[in-house]
Each structure stands twice: as C-alpha cells, then as structure tokens.
Amino acid sequence: MSVYFLNFVLFSIGLYCVLRKRNLIKIIIGLIICEYAVNLFLILVGYKMNGRSPIYAPQQEIVNMVDPLPQVLVLTSIVISLATTALVIAVAIRIYEKYHTFDITKIRRLKG
Amino acid sequence: MRWELNLLCVFIVLPLAGAFLNSLVARRFRKFSTLWSNLIIFILFLLSLVTLKFVNQYSVLVYKVGGWSPPFGITLVLDGLSAFMLLAINLISFTITLFSINYMEKFTAKGKFYTLFLLMVAGMNGVVLTGDIFNLFVFLEIASIASYALVAFGTEKDELEAAFKYIVMSTVASMFVLLGIGLLYSYASTLNMADLSSYLAQTEPALVVKFAAVLFLFGFGLKAAIVPFHAWLPDAHPSAPAPISAALSGLVIKALGVYVIVRMFFNVFGVTSEILGVFSVLGIVSMMVGVLLALGQWDFKRLLAYHSISQVGYIMLGLGLGTPLGILGGLFHLFNHSVFKPLLFLNSGSIEYITGTRKLNEMGGLREKLPVTANTSFIASMSIAGIPPFNGFWSKLIIIIACVEAGRIGYGFWAVLGSILTLASFMKVQKYAFFGKLNEKYTQIKEAPFLMQVSMLFLALICVFGGILILPGVREYFITPAVDVVVRGIAYKDVVIGAIK
Numbered sequence: 001m002s003v004y005f006l007n008f009v010l011f012s013i014g015l016y017c018v019l020r021k022r023n024l025i026k027i028i029i030g031l032i033i034c035e036y037a038v039n040l041f042l043i044l045v046g047y048k049m050n051g052r053s054p055i056y057a058p059q060q061e062i063v064n065m066v067d068p069l070p071q072v073l074v075l076t077s078i079v080i081s082l083a084t085t086a087l088v089i090a091v092a093i094r095i096y097e098k099y100h101t102f103d104i105t106k107i108r109r110l111k112g
Numbered sequence: 113m114r115w116e117l118n119l120l121c122v123f124i125v126l127p128l129a130g131a132f133l134n135s136l137v138a139r140r141f142r143k144f145s146t147l148w149s150n151l152i153i154f155i156l157f158l159l160s161l162v163t164l165k166f167v168n169q170y171s172v173l174v175y176k177v178g179g180w181s182p183p184f185g186i187t188l189v190l191d192g193l194s195a196f197m198l199l200a201i202n203l204i205s206f207t208i209t210l211f212s213i214n215y216m217e218k219f220t221a222k223g224k225f226y227t228l229f230l231l232m233v234a235g236m237n238g239v240v241l242t243g244d245i246f247n248l249f250v251f252l253e254i255a256s257i258a259s260y261a262l263v264a265f266g267t268e269k270d271e272l273e274a275a276f277k278y279i280v281m282s283t284v285a286s287m288f289v290l291l292g293i294g295l296l297y298s299y300a301s302t303l304n305m306a307d308l309s310s311y312l313a314q315t316e317p318a319l320v321v322k323f324a325a326v327l328f329l330f331g332f333g334l335k336a337a338i339v340p341f342h343a344w345l346p347d348a349h350p351s352a353p354a355p356i357s358a359a360l361s362g363l364v365i366k367a368l369g370v371y372v373i374v375r376m377f378f379n380v381f382g383v384t385s386e387i388l389g390v391f392s393v394l395g396i397v398s399m400m401v402g403v404l405l406a407l408g409q410w411d412f413k414r415l416l417a418y419h420s421i422s423q424v425g426y427i428m429l430g431l432g433l434g435t436p437l438g439i440l441g442g443l444f445h446l447f448n449h450s451v452f453k454p455l456l457f458l459n460s461g462s463i464e465y466i467t468g469t470r471k472l473n474e475m476g477g478l479r480e481k482l483p484v485t486a487n488t489s490f491i492a493s494m495s496i497a498g499i500p501p502f503n504g505f506w507s508k509l510i511i512i513i514a515c516v517e518a519g520r521i522g523y524g525f526w527a528v529l530g531s532i533l534t535l536a537s538f539m540k541v542q543k544y545a546f547f548g549k550l551n552e553k554y555t556q557i558k559e560a561p562f563l564m565q566v567s568m569l570f571l572a573l574i575c576v577f578g579g580i581l582i583l584p585g586v587r588e589y590f591i592t593p594a595v596d597v598v599v600r601g602i603a604y605k606d607v608v609i610g611a612i613k
Contacts, residue, residue, distance in 0.1 A: 011291075018284060027280060034287045041291065045298040070297065073246055077290060080253045084286075087257060088279045091264055095272045107273050110347045 003044060011037035024092045024102040028085070035081040039074045046070035116166055119159060120175040120188045123198065123241060124251075126152055127234035131227045138223020146213055149226035153202065153209045153233065160202040163195045167593050172611045174243070182243070182612060183307035189243035189608055192593025196443065197240040197371050199590070200450045204362050204571075205233050211458050211567040212355040214560070215465055219353065225265065232258035232359065236367040243608065245293050245376075246303045252289070252335070252368055256282055259364055262356045263348045274351035278344045285334035285341075292327035295320050306608035309380045313602060321381070328376055329390070336369020338428060339398040342421050346405070349420065350413035350470070354461020357413060358454035361420040366446055370427055379597070379604035383434060391432030396526045399425030403533040412460045412470050412545065415537065416453065419496065422530060423449045429527060430511040431598070433518050440582075440595045441510035447591075448503040448578055452495040455571040459489035462560040462568065463545065467553075472541065477550030481557050484565045486546045488572040493542055495575045497535035503578025510582070 014037055017030025046067030054068040092102070099107050130152040138145040166173055167190065175188040190198075209229065216222045235255025242248050260282070264275035297303060299320050300311040312321060334341035345365070349357050377383055377391075402422030409415035427449065430442025462485045463478065464470055479486040495504035508531055515524035559565065580586055597604065 015284070018280060024276065031280065031283050034284065038287050038290050038294065042294045042297075045294055069303075070294070073294075073297075076246070076250060080250070080257075083257050084253075084260075084279065084283050087260055088276070088283070091260075091272055091276050091279065094264075094267055095276060098269045098272060107276075109270055110273055110351075 004041075007037055007041050007044060010040070022104050024095065024104060024107075027104070028088055028092060031088070032081070032085060035077070035085075039077055039081075042070040042074050042077070116170075117173060117175045119162070119166075120173065120190055120241060121177070122159060123156060123237040124188075124234055126156060127230040127237065131230035131234065134223060134227045134230065138227065142223060145223045145226055149230060150206075150209050150213065152230065153206045156233070156237070157202040157206040160195070160198040163190060163198055164589055166190065167192050167195045168589060170611075171593070172607050174608060174611045176612075183302050183304040186247050187243035187304065187306075187608075187612075188241045189305075190241060191597050191604075191607070192595075193371070193374070193443075193597040194240045196447070196590065196594035197367060198237060200447050201233065201236050201240065201363050201367055204450055204454050205229075205359065207567040207571055208355045208359050208454060208458075210570075211358075211461070211564050212353075213563050215355055215461055215564060216353065218465070219265065225262070225353075228258045228262050228265075229356075229359070231255075232262065232364070236363060239367050240371055243305050244303050245296070245305060245308070248372065249286070249289055249293060252372070253286060255364060255368055256286065256335070259356075259360060263352045263360075265353055265356065266351070271351045274344075274347035278348040281334060281341075281344045285331040288327045289331035292324040292331065295324040295327070299324075305375070305380050306605040309382075309602055309605040310609070312381065313605070325377070325381055325387075329373070332369050332372045332376070333394070334369075336365050336373065336424055336428075337398075337421050338369075338394050338424060339401050339421065340394075342398070342402070345421060346414055346417045349417040350411060354413075354457055354464060357417075358457035358461070361417065361457060362450040362454035365420065365424060366427075366450060370424065370431075370446060374431060374598060378431075378601050380602070382602040385434075388432050388434040391428050392520070392523060393432075395425045395428030395430075395432050396523060397425070398422065399429065399530045400526060403530050403537065406537050407533065407540075410472050412463070412472055412475075412541065413457065415472075415541065416456050416460060419534065419537070420449075420453060422534065423453065423496070426508065426511060426527065426530070429523060430507075430514065433511075433514050433520065433523075435514055435518050436595060436599050437510060437517060438514035439598045440591065441507055441514050443594050443598070444510060444582060444591055445504075445507035447581075448495065448507045448575075451571055451574045451578060452492045452502075452504060455488060455492040455568060455575065456496070458564070458568050458571070459485050459492065462564055465560060465564070466557050472544040474551065475545040476548045477546070478554070479546040480550065481554060482546075482559050484559055484568060488568040489546065490542060491572045491575050493538035495578075497538050498531045499535075501579065502575050503581075504575075506579045506582055 014030050014033030048066045051064050051066040054065045173190040177186040232255050235251045238251030260279045337345040402418050406415050406418035427442045427446050430438045495502035498505045498508040512524045512527050
C-alpha cells in the first residue's frame with residue numbers, strides 16, 4: 001500500500017511543480033514527473049510479487065504471471081508523452097527566441 | 113454486412129494515411145497536397161452521410177480491429193450518437209478545408225497545415241468511433257497534439273504563449289484521464305466500454321469508481337472548456353489561424369470534451385441525479401460566465417471564443433436535465449453550435465484576410481464592401497443569439513421548454529437571460545464591424561476569394577434551414593437515433609454485446 005502512497009506523492013510533486021514554478025523549463029519538468037508517476041501507477045496495477053514474465057508456451061502451467069496489459073499501455077503512453085514533451089520544448093525554445101526569458105510572469109501579452 | 117463494417121475503419125485510416133502521404137510530398141507538390149487533402153475530407157463527408165443509413169438499418173455496428181473479439185481486442189462501435197458526431201465533424205471539416213485553400217496562402221507551410229489538420233480529423237473520428245477507453249485516450253492525444261501544433265502555427269509571440277498555456281493545461285488533463293483509466297482497469301480488469309459497463313452494473317458502486325468518474329469529469333471537462341477549467345480557451349482559440357479556430361471551437365471541444373463526457377457518464381457509469389445536477393450547475397455557470405466575459409471584448413475572435421464557453425454551457429444544461437426533451441435540445445444545440453460558430457470564425461478570418469485587423473473598433477461599415485461576409489455573419493449572429501427562423505432558436509427553445517417541463521423554472525430563467533446577453537453582444541459586433549461609417553483605410557478592399565465565399569454561404573444555408581432537422585419525418589434519420597442512445601443510458605452495453613454475437 002505504501003508504494004501506491006509514494007506514487008501519489010510523486011504525482012503531487014509533479015502537479016505542485018506545474019502549478020507553482022515560474023520557469024518554463026521547470027514547468028515542463030513538472031509535466032514529465034506527472035507522466036512518470038502515472039506510468040509507474042499503471043505498472044504497479046499489473047505487478048505481482050515474484051511474478052514471472054507473461055510468455056505463454058505449450059505444456060506449461062500458467063501460475064503467478066504479471067498482467068501484461070498495463071505494460072503495453074505504458075509503452076503507448078510513453079510514446080505519447082514523448083511527442084508532447086518534444087512539442088512543448090520546441091514551443092519553449094521559440095518563446096525564448098521571441099521574449100528572451102523563461103519567466104512566465106514576464107510572458108503576459110494575452111489577458112482580459 | 114462485411115463491407116459496411118470495413119467502412120468504419122476508413123474514417124480513421126484514410127485521414128491518417130492522407131496525413132502521412134501529405135507530409136512526404138507537400139514540399140514538392142503544393143497544389144497536389146491541397147487537392148488531396150480536400151478530396152479526402154470530402155470523401156469522409158460523403159461516407160458519414162452513408163453511416164446515417166447504416167444506423168437506420170442496423171442501429172449498431174461493431175467492427176473488431178484485427179479480428180480479435182472483445183473484451184480482449186479493440187472494437188469500433190457505430191451507433192446513433194457516433195454517426196451524429198461523425199456527420200458534424202466531417203461536414204464542418206469539409207467547409208473548413210475549402211475555406212483554407214485561399215486563406216492559408218499567407219502562411220508559408222500550407223502542406224504542414226493540411227497534415228496536422230488531417231491528423232486532427234483522424235483523432236476526432238477515432239474518439240467518436242472507438243469502444244475501448246484506452247484507445248479513446250490514444251485518439252484523444254492524437255487530436256490534442258495536432259491541435260497544440262496548430263494553435264502555435266503562426267509562431268509569433270501571442271501564438272506561442274497561448275500554445276504553451278494550452279499544452280500545459282491539456283497535458284495535465286490527459287494525465288488525470290490516464291490515471292482514471294488506470295484506476296478503472298485495476299478495479300474492473302477490462303478496458304472495453306461495454307464490458308466495463310456490465311461489470312460496474314453487477315457490483316456495488318465502489319469509491320474508486322467515483323474517484324475515476326471525478327478524474328474523468330476534470331479531464332474531459334478541461335478539454336470541453338466548462339467553466340472552472342476554461343482558462344486556456346480564450347487564449348488558444350483566437351491565436352490559431354481562423355480555419356483552425358473554427359475547427360477547435362466547432363469540433364474539438366465537442367468531440368474530445370462533451371461527447372466523451374456523454375459517452376462515459378450516460379453509457380458507461382450510468383447517471384444519477386447528483387451527476388445530472390453537477391452537469392446542469394456547471395452548464396449554467398459556464399453559460400453566464402462565458403457570456404458576461406464576452407460582453408467586454410473588443411477583439412472579434414476573443415469575443416467568439418468566450419461565446420464558445422457560453423454555448424457549451426447550454427449543451428451541458430440540456431444534457432444535465434436528463435429528460436429526453438432536454439437531451440434532444442442539448443444534442444441539437446451541439447450540432448447547431450458546430451455550424452454557426454465555425455461560420456463566425458470563418459467570417460472573422462475573412463475580415464482579417466482582407467483588412468488585416470481583428471479589433472472591432474478599427475472596422476466599421478464593412479457591409480457595403482463585403483456583402484457575402486456581412487450577410488453570412490448576420491445570419492450566424494442571429495442564429496447564436498436565438499432569433500426565430502434560424503437553427504439556434506429551435507435548439508434554445510427546446511432546452512428552455514425542457515427546463516420548464518422538468519420543473520426547473522430557475523434554470524430556464526438563466527438560459528433566457530444568457531440568450532439576451534448573447535444577443536446584446538452580437539448586436540455590438542454587427543454595429544461596430546458591418547454598420548456605420550466605412551473607415552477610410554478600407555475604401556479599396558474587395559470581397560474574399562470565391563472558395564471562401566462558397567464555404568461561408570454553405571454554412572449559412574445550414575443555419576437558415578437547420579430548423580428542418582427536428583421536424584417529424586426528418587429527425588428520425590439524424591437526431592432521434594443519437595438521442596435514443598443517450599436516453600437508453602447503460603443499456604448501451606447490452607446493445608453492443610448483442611451486436612457482437
């Protein structure tokens with residue numbers, strides 16, 4: 001149970017980082033931490049203590065196998081977060097070229 | 113039955129393949145890439161008309177991806193609600209691509225624009241067709257990532273700032289959705305929506321399911337820009353190029369937000385009176401906050417973006433009433449909004465294309481110079497404000513009657529008040545942009561190119577005759593199947609499981 005709790009703490013750290021930090025790069029790192037925490041949660045859902053890898057072979061008894069599905073989900077979700085991260089970093093670099101700062105309190109043209 | 117099932121995956125495969133080919137050849141053959149993208153979207157529009165006939169004939173079609181039977185494999189499910197959304201998405205996308213043939217000329221990377229647009233259409237078609245929650249998440253992300261890139265398309269200061277804000281908020285929402293999916297999987301050990309729904313119906317409602325429901329409401333509510341989660345929309349939608357603002361406001365917030373909320377809450381979790389109450393209250397708050405913030409705007413596109421928040425509020429209010437009439441009103445308003453809001457954004461794009469400004473107080477008297485833009489924008493303004501012959505009137509009338517019928521007079525009052533404020537705000541648009549004295553700067557301007565006029569006139573025509581869709585005899589083909597799916601609620605699982613066997 002404590003593993004799940006620590007995982008939740010990791011997610012909260014990422015969320016805190018997104019909400020409170022003023023530097024664009026730190027916000028992006030917060031997003032990445034959030035994504036790690038969710039991926040770790042999916043792995044934990046399918047994990048079994050002393051389980052074996054889910055490979056099926058003939059004449060074999062299926063005992064104590066870890067759930068393979070969450071691992072597949074995590075692979076997909078890592079690819080998706082790769083795309084998002086690459087895009088958001090590209091946008092951050094472009095913002096730096098235009099504004100010459102990473103500080104979000106100075107990047108405030110849109111309001112009202 | 114075989115070829116009809118294969119048709120379902122065409123909705124996802126064709127735009128994906130088109131986007132891939134486009135990215136390869138766009139730089140070399142610019143004309144070809146434009147023609148190719150328009151052709152694909154036009155084919156999808158025709159096919160989405162065909163799906164309406166399937167829904168009438170079979171009521172539900174289930175395609176097993178790769179031949180794996182559910183609950184193990186992924187399914188694509190076409191029912192009334194999916195067909196309804198498919199037609200809305202592909203019809204509006206078609207007019208938008210037609211409009212962008214000329215409009216996108218002023219940007220350098222027109223081929224990239226079409227690639228991203230096709231990806232976004234593929235994502236939205238996937239979201240409305242899929243019958244598997246993780247698959248839904250994947251398509252949601254395809255559409256979202258394409259829309260992030262499209263918001264930043266201008267790569268100027270405003271666009272980048274808006275895109276960064278949008279990406280951060282939307283990614284956090286996606287993480288909440290994924291967490292919700294993980295929790296549901298750990299509880300029910302299935303990802304198929306019908307299977308999940310039948311598991312949830314057999315067991316006592318557990319706390320973890322409620323937690324997942326709250327995470328979904330947050331995640332998809334942010335994608336739909338319902339009020340506490342709306343902060344990204346007024347920045348992101350106006351910053352995109354006009355055709356993309358039209359697609360984002362008209363389609364993306366509905367396909368990724370409202371549709372998924374309806375599908376998950378009505379068909380999978382099953383609604384209770386508390387959930388419906390939350391929907392109605394969120395709807396009313398969005399409706400009022402959106403319209404009040406819109407009143408003070410002087411940037412044409414920003415004003416329209418605030419109205420999107422307000423109109424999504426109407427849809428949520430109609431759905432939140434939970435009565436068949438309220439759901440009919442909500443879904444009909446969803447369709448109507450996805451017609452007149454793109455039209456208004458295309459009008460703003462046409463004005464920006466010709467005069468180069470978005471500020472209402474720099475326009476004035478454009479009516480004599482731009483007759484097509486002015487008249488179509490007048491029709492769209494009257495539609496969104498709910499003036500009788502146009503489509504917006506009928507859907508708002510149905511929502512208000514449903515409020516009274518359900519005994520919620522207070523809700524009806526807010527809906528009427530919101531409609532009056534919308535009218536006031538669009539009177540301002542008409543007065544400052546199209547009536548009054550012509551600004552001297554603009555004595556030499558000419559009306560927009562022919563294809564832009566055609567797409568605006570086409571949408572205006574739907575606005576004028578949209579009311580026909582709810583007449584008995586016509587509504588059985590389009591709206592009634594969609595309303596039935598929502599009204600039947602968690603009987604969705606029996607219908608889908610029955611169609612598999």
